[in-house]
Amino acid sequence: MSKTKNSFFLFFIFVWLWVGLLPVQSQSTVISEDFQDIPLKRALNTISKKYKVKIAYNSRLVRDIKITQSIKNLSLNDALKQILSGHPIGFSIIKKNKILLYKKSDTESASSPPTTIDISGKVKDITTGELLPFANIRILGTRRGTVTNVDGFFALPKVPNDEIILEVSYIGYQTAKVKTKADQTSFVIQLNPIVSELKEVVVEYQAKMVQPSSDVGQMSINPAKFASLPNLGENDIFRTLQWLPGINATNETTAGLRIRGSSPDQNLIYFDGFSIYHTDHFLGIFSAFNANAIKDIQVYKGGFPAKFGGRVSSVIDITGKSGDQYKPRVGVGGNLVSGNMIVELPFKNNSSLLIAGRRSYSDLFATNVYNSLANYVSTQPRIRYLFSPEDSEGIGTNVNFYDLNVKYTIRPTKKDIFSISVYNGQDQLNIKSNFEGEILLPPPSLNGRNNTCNTKINVVPNPNGGPGPLPGTNPGEDRDADLDLLVNDNLDWGNTGVGLRWGRLWNQKFYSNIKLGYSRYYSNYRGSSEEVQTDADSIYTIQASASQDNILTDVTFRWDNDWTISDDHTLSFGLLATFNDIQYEQLIDECIVFERRNISGTQYTLYTQDAIKPFSNLQINAGARLTYYNVNQQFYFAPRASFQYDITNRLKLKGAWGKYYQFINQINTSQLRESGYDFWTLPDGLDIPIIQSDHFILGGTYQTKLFTIDIEAYYKSLQGLVFYDFKPNEARRMGPNHGSNGGGGNPPPPPPGGGPPPPPPPRGGGGGRGEPLDVEKYLTGEGISQGVDVLLQKKKGKYTGWLGYSFNQLFYKFQTINLGEYFTPSVSVPHEFKTVHMLSLRNWDFSATFVYGTGQGYRLPATFFERIRNGSLEVDDDDVSTNVRNLQPGDTPRLSDYHRLDMAVTYNFKFGKRGIGNLSFSVFNVYDQQNIKEISFQELETEKGDPGEPAQGELVQFNVFQLGFTPNLSFSLRF
Template sequence: MKLRLRGWLPGLLLLLPGLAQAQQKHTISGYVRDAATGENLIGVAVVHPASGQGTATNTYGFYSLTLPAAPDSVRLLVSYLGYQKARWAVPAGTNQTHDFRLQPLSAELAGVEVVGSREEKIAQSTRMGTINVPITQIKTLPALLGEVDVLKVLQLLPGVQSGGEGTSGLYVRGGSPDQNLILLDGTPVYNASHLFGFFSVFNADALNNVELIKGGFPARYGGRLSSVLDISMKEGNMQKFQGEGAVGIIASKITLEGPIKKDTASFIFSARRTYIDLLAQPLIKAALASDNSSGSLGYFFHDLNGKLNWKISSRDRVYLSAYTGYDKFYSRIRDRQQNDDYSSLKAGLGWGNLTAALRWNRVLNNQLFLNTHLTYSKYQFNIGVEDESRRGGQTDKTSLRYFSNIRDISLKSDLDYLPSPDHYIRAGGQYIRHSFKPGALQAKGSEELSSFNSVAQLGAHEASLYAEDDYRISERLKVNGGLRLNTFGVQGKLYSSLEPRLAARFLLTPEWAFKASYARTTQFIHLLTNSGIGLPTDLWVPATKTIRPQRAQQLSVGAARTLRHHEQDYELSMEAYYKPMHNLIEYREGASFLGTTDNNWESKVTSGRGWAYGGEIFLQKKSGRTTGWIGYTLAWSERKFPELNQGRLFPFKYDRRHDASLVVIHKLKENLLLSGTWVYGTGNGVTLAQGRYRLGVYEEYDDYGPRNSYRMRAYHRMDLDLSHTKKKRWGEVVNSISLYNAYSRKNPYYLYLNEGGTDVNGNEIKPSYRQISLFPIIPSFSKSFRF
C-alpha cells in the first residue's frame, strides 16, 4: 500500500496547481453608460459568450460578473437595444474594473424600438408581468392634444386600463389607483394626474427609464397591492450641453442638460406649463363685461424637474433630484349693481406634488454595491370659496376652506451582492415617517355666523426589511425567492406583516418557458374615493386602530417564448392570475369627503373584500421597419361589502370583461414615421335607478338597482400620428400631426337622468338616461426640437 501511495504522490502533486487554478475565480465589474451623454444604462446584458453566463446592469448601470479563471483572456459581450454592441477582452486570472460606453444607433433606428428594452430573452427571466417601455417609443405614439403621456402608453398594455375617457389613471389587474406604487427616482408620487386626470405629471423629456410590474413583485418592493411603476429621471449629459423642447396646442416644455464639470458632474432641468388660461383671458373678460361683471376665470398646470449628478470618485456617486407640479383652477367674479352695491365670489381649487431625493451610491468592492436613499414626498389639495356682498351700506362676508395633505420622509438602504452568475442577491431596509391630514376645514363668517377651525393631523411610522435572491439552480430552472417584513405603528397600534415572494421559470425548450409566481402584499394606507367623476379631492388616510391595512395575495402562472420569423424578433407571453384582497374600504352610502375631519372620517367608511382574476396575452414585434404589439385581457373584478349592495357580491366599477389593444409603428422613410393605436373595452359598470316612488305629497325617492349592475356601451377608439424629422445644423425638428379618436366614436363618459315631462304637443315623455360623450375627433399639431 505504501508503495502504491508513493507511486501516486508525484502525479497528485503535479495535478494540484491545475486543481487550484480550477477553483480560482475573478470578477469583472463596472458601469455601462451611453457614450454620447454619460447616462447610466439600466438592464444592459453583460455576457461571457464562451460559457453563456451573464448578468445585467442594475438601476444605476452597475454590473458585476464573476467567472472561473481561464488560461488566456476572457471576452465579454455587452448588448442593449438601440445601441451598438461592445466587446472587451479581460486579462486572465485577475479582478478587473471596466466601464463600457455604448454608442447609440441613429435616432431613426433607435426611435422604432418597442416595449422590452432589455436584451435578456423573455424566456430566460424569472420575472412575470414586468414590462419596460423605452422613452423613445412613448414619444412616438399618438398623444391627446399633442401632449406625450407616459401613463396613457401604459394603458395600452394588457392588464392595465384607464378609469374613463381620456384619463391617465391606472387600474391594474382589478385594483384601484391607490394600489399602484408610483416611484419617481425612488420617491412615491401620490397623485400622478393633471387636468382632473386627463394628463399625467411625468414630462417624458426628463425621463430615462419606465418599468411597470403587474405581478410577481420582488421583495424589494412593498406597500401596495396591484403594481409598481418605477420611473427614473435622466442624470444629465456629462459630455456637452444640449436641450430639447416642444410647443403644442395647450402646453409647451423645455429641457436643458449638460456638464457642470466634464465627466465629473452634470445637471438636468425641465419645465412644462399650459397656457389655455392666458389665451382665453381676453374672451372671458369680454363675456363678463357684457353681463355687467368683471373678473377672471382660468385653469393651468405646471411641472418642474431638476437633478444634479456628482461623481465623487470611481466608487462613489451622489444624486440630488426634485420635482414639483401644481394644478390651479381659479374664479374671481364681481357683479356690479346700483349705487355702491355689489356681490363677488372667489373660488379656487388647487392640488400638487413635491418630491425630493438625495442618493449616494458606493461600490464597496467588485461584488457589492450599496445605495442609500433619503426622500421627501408631499401631496396636497386645497379648496377655497369666499363670498362677499354689499347692500345698503352693509357688508357680509363668508369664507370656507377645505384642504388635505400627506407627507413622507424616508430613509432607505439597499445592497446588491453578485457572488457568481448564478446568484443576484439583494437586501435592505427602509423607514418612513408618515404625516396625514385627511381633512382640515376652516370657516369664517360675519358676526351673525359662527367661525371655527378643524384641523386633523395623524402621524404613523413604517419600517421594513427584505432579502431576495435571483438563483439559477440549473440550466432549466431559475427562481427569484425573497421575504419582506413590514411594520406600521399608528395611534399606539402596531401592525406587522411577513410577505413571502417567489417567482420561477422552467425551460421546457431553449425557447419555451413555463413561469409561476406568488406574492403576498400589505398596504397600510387607503384612498377615500368619491363615487362620481374622479377629482383630486380623494383623501389619503392611514390604517388606524379601527381601520385595518389592506392585504392581498397574487398567484400567476404563464408561458413565454421568443420567436424569430424571417429574421424578425417577436416575443409572446401568456399569463393567468388570481388575486384575493382583504380590508378594502369604501364610503358608506351617501357619504363624501365634505365634513371629513379627525372626528368622523372613520365613521363614514366601511370595509370589505375583493377578488380579481383573469388572463392576458401579449405578442410584440421588436425589430424591423414595422414594430408594435397586440394585447388582450379577459378579466373579472368583484367586491363584497357587508354594508353595501345589501351585502351581496357586485362588480367593481372598473370591472372590464374584455380589453384589447393594437399598436403599430411603421417607418415610411428614414425621417417619416407613422404610428397608430386602437383600443377596445367592455363598458364600465354603473348604478342606475330602476324606478321612483313617492312618500307623502312632495317627497320622491329613486329606487336604485344592484350596485354597478348596468353596463355602459363598449369603448373603442383609434388614434393616429404622423411625424416628420428634419435635420438642422444645430440639431433637429420633429413636426407631428395627430388624430385622437380618428373615426369620432361617441364613447360614454357618464349617464344622466332626463326627468321627462311633456312635449309641445302635450305627449308624455318618460324619464330616461342619456349618455354624455366627451371627445369627438380631435386633431392636434406639435413641434418638438432638439439641439
C-alpha cells in the first residue's frame, strides 16, 4: 500500500508543478516596440497579437489618432501609459491580459490613473426575498467573478467604472444579466426561480438539481427539485444525495452517508451553525431533515477547505430557509407515512419567521406502506440477533417520529443580519417479538451475577420427566429443549440543536459571521426478555433485561471572516471552540456494566485560508488549521492546499491535498447495526486514538451549455480506526446464531480460516478527563480508501439528469486480524453505477432512478471454517450461497450484486389566486428485486459426537431482504 501511496503523491506533485509552470511565461510581459507615425488602432492590434493580450475599445475612440513612440523593455501598464499619453483615453487592466480603453471625462487630466471602483451587493429570490448563498457572479466577457457568501453578499473590487454586464447564476434559478452604470457601487440582484409553467407550452428548460463546482470535491444541491424524484414517503435530502457518485446508495438507509469508503461518523453534518449527530428517522428509512425547511446544500466529498474541520471524510453544509419576507405563506403536505406543514410570516421590522414540522401518524392509523417499512425495521440485526427469521413470529412493531424547525431572521440594517434557528427531532421504536422452536442449549447459568441483579431464573420439574439440575451445575452438558422466547425492545433517540448567528458587512471588502451553536444527541435503549426452556426433565423460566444510554452535548462558538483584499486575492480566517460532553453506559440486568464511559473535552482552533489568482486562469487555495485538544493536551496542525486551472473556458483541472483530524468517534459495535446502538465517545489519544487522514485528489471538469462531465480520482489514508468488539449476548448465552453478521456499520470481519487467537491487549485507563475503559473490547487499526468518481450531467432541456459511476477500493489493517495484513472490509462496495432521469412536459414531471452495485461483504464465523475443513460441519450448496471451501485468508465473501429501479410521476397544478400544488405517485423497487440486506448462519446438529469428538452439523443460511415493491402517494399544497 505504501508503494501506491507514494506513486499517487509523486504524480500529484508533478501535476501541481506542471500547472504552476504553464503560465510562467506570461507573468512578466515586457514590451519593446518602435511605432513611427502609425494609427493608434494598428499599434494596439500589434500589442494584442504579439503579446497575447486582449484590448477592448470603441473604434470611434481611436479614429484619426496617430502615434510616434519608441518603447523599450516596459511593462504592459507603462507601455500603455506612454502610447496613450497626450490623448483623452484612459485604460483599465481588468486582468494581466485584458485591457479596457475608455474616454476620459473633461475634468480628468491626461495623467490620471485608470478609473476603477469597488462594487458589492446581495442576491435574493425575487418572490420571497430569501438571500441566496453561494450564487455565482461573473463579469461577462472576462474570467473575473466571485461567489456570494452564506448570507447572499458579494464583493468585486477594482471593477472598471463604466458599463459592464454582471452574469448572476444560482442553481434552480434563471440566470440574470445585470448592466451596471458608472459610479454604481451597490447592487440588489433578484433572481427568478425556475418553476414548471402550468400552461399549454413547451418547457425549454427546467431547474438543475445538482451543480458540480470547479472547486475540488464540491457540489451544490437544489432542494426544490426533490419532490419530483421517487421516494419512500418523504422528500429525503440524504436519499437524494446518495444518487451522487461517491456516496453509497446500495444500503437503502439514510442513517449515515458512506462517502468514498468512509464511515458515517466521519462526515460533518452542519445545519445553520450547529452539528447534527444523528441524521435519520425510522431506523434509517428517512433522514432527519425536512426538505421544506432547507434553502441550500453544499457537499464536500473530500479536500474541503480549512474553514471546516473536526471530521476526516466530508462535509454536508446545510442552510435553512429564513422565510418569505414579502407575503405570509402556508404549505401542507402528506404521504402514506407522515404529514408536514410549513408557515412563513414576514414582519414590518424587516424580519421573518419560518416554522416547519413533520410527524408520522402510525399511532393513529397504519397504511400498507407503513406496515412494509415497519416489517423491514423489525428484521434488522439490531432487533433480531438471536434466531433466524423463520423462527420469528412478530407480535407488533410501532415506530413514530417527528421533527420541528423554527427560524427567526431580522435585518436591522443593510449591513447586518441576525438569526436564531432551532431544530428538534425524535424517534420512538417499540418491537415485541416471539420466537418458538426446538434448539440445542446448554443449561442456563448465572454467569457471575449476584442476587441483587434483575435476572430471575426459576426451575420447576417437567410433568413429563424428572427434576432437572439447578442452573449452572452441569455447564458442559448440552440438551435438547423447546424454547419460547418473548422479547420487548424500546428505543428512543433524537437530536436537538440551536444556532445563533450575527452576520455583518463591515465594508465592501470585509464580512464577518459570529455563530454560537448548541447540539444535544441522545439514544436510550431498554430491552427485556422472558425465556421458557423445556427439556426432558425441567422447565426453566429466565427473565433478563438490558439497557444502553448515550448522551452527547456539543457547544460551539465560531467567528468567521472573509476579507477581499483585491480582485484576485481573498483571505478567510477565524477561530472556534467546541466543548463536548459524552456519557455512555451499557448494562445487562441492571448490574453488569459492559461499558461505562463519561468524558468531556474542548477543542480550540485557529484557521486561515488564502485564495489567490496569480494568473487569470489559475487559482490557488492554501490554508491550515491549528487545534489544541485539551483531553491529551496536544496541538494538531492541519495544512491544506488546492488549485483550479482553466485549460480553456470549458475545461478545468483541479486538485487538492490536505491533512485532517477528528476528535470525536462513533464506535461501531459488532453485534448491532448502524443506528442507535453505535455510541459516541471522545478519543483520549491513547486507548482510543485521534483519527487522522491525508487526502490526495486530482480531477477535471468539462462543461458545455448542455452537458457537464466531472471526474475526480482520490486517495486517502486513515489512521486511528476503532471498532468495539464485545458481544453482551455471548456473555449471557452462546445462542444458535452466534457469529452471524450483516452489513452496515459492523467492524471488519475476521479472515476466513480464522487464525491464531489474538493476544490479550494491555488494560489501561481512558486518559484525559474520562473514566477508565476496558481496552480488551476495542480494536484499533488503519485503512486506505482510493477510487474514482465520474459524473455525466445533462443540465438543460425538457429532459435533464445524470449518470454516475464510482470505483472504490477500501482496505483495513488491524494487528489481530488477517495476521496484521490489509484486507477488504464488509462495507466495501467496489463498483456502483447510478442514473437519474427527469422529464418535464407541461404540468407533468416524470422521473426514474436506477442503481447497480457490487454486493456488500459479510462475515463468516472463523470456527465454521475450521469445522468445515475437519469434516465436522457439512455445507449444503443449495442452502449456502458462498463456496466457503474456496475462500482464502483475507477474502471477503459478498452478497449478490444489488440493483433497483424507482419511478415517479408528479402532476403540478394551480388553485385560487396564489395556490400551487402537486400530486405525486412513486414506486420504490419497481420490479420487486429481492436484494439481500444481510445473511446469517445457523448450525443444525445432525449427529452427536462421541466423547471427546465434535458433533456433526449442517450449516444453513438465512437471508434478510431489502425493501421490495413499495408504492407511495403524496401531495403538497402551498398558498
